[in-house]
Amino acid sequence: MNRLTAARLASGLALGLVLLAGCGSEGSDTNCGLDQCTVTFDRGVDAKTSVLGVDAKLVGVDGDKVTVEVAGESLSLTVGEQGTDVGGLNVAVQSVTDTEVVIKISR
Template identity: 65%
Template sequence: MTNRPATIPPPPVRRAAGLFAGLALGLAVLAGCSSQGASTDCGLDACTVTFERGVDASATILGVEAKLVGAEGDQVTVEVAGEQLTLTTGQQATEAGGFAVTLDSVTDQQVKIRVSRNPGN
């Protein structure tokens, strides 16, 4: 017969508090973004940013700032990670600061781009 010390499980309140703290931290890491005049939808390695046109629109995503500089027709100028890019709908991804940036859509009201981490960076 082996003598083992008795282990007492943590009280349910402590266990629940630990679970909620872990969930809150996980959501903060996943979100990791803030915006002004824009909305974001982020995962671990990519975010879709929808900028409202006609306002000073920017978002902080994946640790970098993305900003709408201007839009005319199907051509959009954005600044991502300090680099200014001119994008058109359907164009291959353009690199900026270790991120791949594509233009998803342009309407009279909004501009939607996708910013993703480049593999290997």
């Protein structure tokens, strides 16, 4: 393996660790990229996560209306509508089912 290949491999591994370190969760599953995360919250549990430097928590669901707390602010969002800006991030609800709520948080 030459030096350039080794450097690329090390860089890729370091980036992967940074992305994984940026996401932590309880009652949720996160899928993070460089500037956005898709969070799937489990319904019926105390679901919360930490992504992109902020905490996010599922507060409640009423039909297609979802209440989440992101960066300490309570947001009421509707499935499929334009996202809401909070703390320098955009938060939008992608889908709601009987078992989960999927939101997208992006820079």
